[in-house]
Amino acid sequence: xxxxxxxxxxxxxxxxxxxxxxxxxxxxxxxxxxxxxxxxxxxxxxxxxxxxxxxxxxxxxxxxxxxxxxxxxxxxxxxxxxxxxxxxxxxxxxxxxxxxxxxxxxxxxxxxxxxxxxxxxxxxxxxxxxxxxxxxxxxxxxxxxxxxxxxxxxxxxxxxxxxxxxxxxxxxxxxxxxxxxxxxxxxxxxxxxxxxxxxxxxxxxxxxxxxxxxxxxxxxxxxxxxxxxxxxxxxxxxxxxxxxxxxxxxxxxxxxxxxxxxxxxxxxxxxxxxxxxxxxxxxxxxxxx
Amino acid sequence: xxxxxxxxxxxxxxxxxxxxxxxxxxxxxxxxxxxxxxxxxxxxxxxxxxxxxxxxxxxxxxxxxxxxxxxxxxxxxxxxxxxxxxxxxxxxxxxxxxxxxxxxxxxxxxxxxxxxxxxxxxxxxxxxxxxxxxxxxxxx
Numbered sequence: 257x258x259x260x261x262x263x264x265x266x267x268x269x270x271x272x273x274x275x276x277x278x279x280x281x282x283x284x285x286x287x288x289x290x291x292x293x294x295x296x297x298x299x300x301x302x303x304x305x306x307x308x309x310x311x312x313x314x315x316x317x318x319x320x321x322x323x324x325x326x327x328x329x330x331x332x333x334x335x336x337x338x339x340x341x342x343x344x345x346x347x348x349x350x351x352x353x354x355x356x357x358x359x360x361x362x363x364x365x366x367x368x369x370x371x372x373x374x375x376x377x378x379x380x381x382x383x384x385x386x387x388x389x390x391x392x393x394x395x396x397x398x399x400x401x402x403x404x405x406x407x408x409x410x411x412x413x414x415x416x417x418x419x420x421x422x423x424x425x426x427x428x429x430x431x432x433x434x435x436x437x438x439x440x441x442x443x444x445x446x447x448x449x450x451x452x453x454x455x456x457x458x459x460x461x462x463x464x465x466x467x468x469x470x471x472x473x474x475x476x477x478x479x480x481x482x483x484x485x486x487x488x489x490x491x492x493x494x495x496x497x498x499x500x501x502x503x504x505x506x507x508x509x510x511x512x513x514x515x516x517x518x519x520x521x522x523x524x525x526x527x528x529x530x531x532x533x534x535x536x537x538x539x540x541x542x543x544x545x
Numbered sequence: 546x547x548x549x550x551x552x553x554x555x556x557x558x559x560x561x562x563x564x565x566x567x568x569x570x571x572x573x574x575x576x577x578x579x580x581x582x583x584x585x586x587x588x589x590x591x592x593x594x595x596x597x598x599x600x601x602x603x604x605x606x607x608x609x610x611x612x613x614x615x616x617x618x619x620x621x622x623x624x625x626x627x628x629x630x631x632x633x634x635x636x637x638x639x640x641x642x643x644x645x646x647x648x649x650x651x652x653x654x655x656x657x658x659x660x661x662x663x664x665x666x667x668x669x670x671x672x673x674x675x676x677x678x679x680x681x682x683x684x685x
Contacts (some may be wrong), residue, residue, distance in 0.1 A: 330635065378546065420563050457609075461560075477677060484672065484674055485674040487673075489670050489671040489673035490610065490611055491609060516546060516554055517563070531610060534669070535670055538664060538667060538668040
């Protein structure tokens with residue numbers, strides 16, 4: 257059965273989407289099994305990692321995540337095979353599929369009738385159950401607010417993966433998720449099911465700067481003691497490969513730029529991602545056994 | 546780029562910033578081959594083995610991987626031996642709810658190798674949290 261990771265932080269701009277995509281690729285590589293990315297964010301940022309905006313416009317809404325929420329259509333319940341596209345290199349052994357997001361899911365935020373959302377959440381849950389049978393890992397990219405789709409993501413997730421930058425504000429984003437949503441999802445209070453991934457950490461050989469980074473992490477651990485066990489040891493270092501990705505560029509780790517510095521940056525990024533993926537897999541194994 | 550050149554560049558990258566290397570590239574572009582050869586001959590000669598050693602030490606100091614940080618906390622901050630560190634971590638991890646059966650035995654005296662094996666069964670986040678807790682306890 258596949259494990260479901262919801263990438264979430266109520267603070268935006270911390271790297272949820274880029275890490276969801278690239279860590280997904282790394283998980284597929286380490287597990288030697290297919291991984292499914294699902295874009296539940298109405299802003300469709302994850303989809304735009306793989307599609308240009310004009311390509312995105314051409315995807316029919318019934319071939320997006322939108323279809324997983326709806327009550328059975330004239331075609332019956334959607335199956336993962338109806339919606340997915342393989343976004344990994346077809347020549348590679350690694351397989352990563354994507355279910356694109358849809359701007360139409362914004363509609364769910366303004367629904368008035370209480371019964372309808374419940375049925376839609378159940379539909380989404382049933383769809384994820386089908387995905388679990390086919391994929392080793394399922395990654396849900398969410399939007400940085402407590403919308404209906406965010407709640408749906410939490411309702412099916414085994415783990416919350418929260419990318420943060422090294423500042424108190426982005427940790428507050430996680431605290432806020434717990435405060436707002438743990439009454440509905442008590443598992444959010446279990447530190448083993450929340451994984452905090454430090455992102456955009458400067459890579460420096462300067463001992464003073466490195467000490468300052470360690471001190472900042474120490475302060476954050478002291479300030480948010482209940483989150484400290486959730487902070488992952490592997491950090492994702494700052495790299496232009498993740499920060500300047502253009503729409504439709506695909507996985508940063510598959511960058512085939514021949515230049516020496518790019519190759520070196522890809523190798524270092526892969527090392528960071530490999531460490532984080534090993535941690536996630538060990539966490540999942542701990543929970544299962 | 547030739548393999549040997551890539552290796553030299555990798556060595557330079559380990560010890561110099563990107564800005565310094567781009568400065569080097571800009572300066573070298575202005576030289577003719579003869580001027581470059583002269584610059585090499587005039588440059589102070591240093592012991593290759595010594596340089597290699599310094600480069601390796603620098604590289605290990607740069608690492609902020611969990612294994613390096615945990616090793617620093619346990620062996621230097623807590624001043625424990627490899628076996629003492631394993632024992633302390635085993636006890637701390639048990640209090641964090643990790644089953645002892647998931648913690649491998651230390652073979653030989655290589656603490657970092659033991660950590661690499663441990664990370665396959667126990668998430669590095671849990672081990673780092675245990676090491677931070679032990680180090681803080683030691684300080685207080």
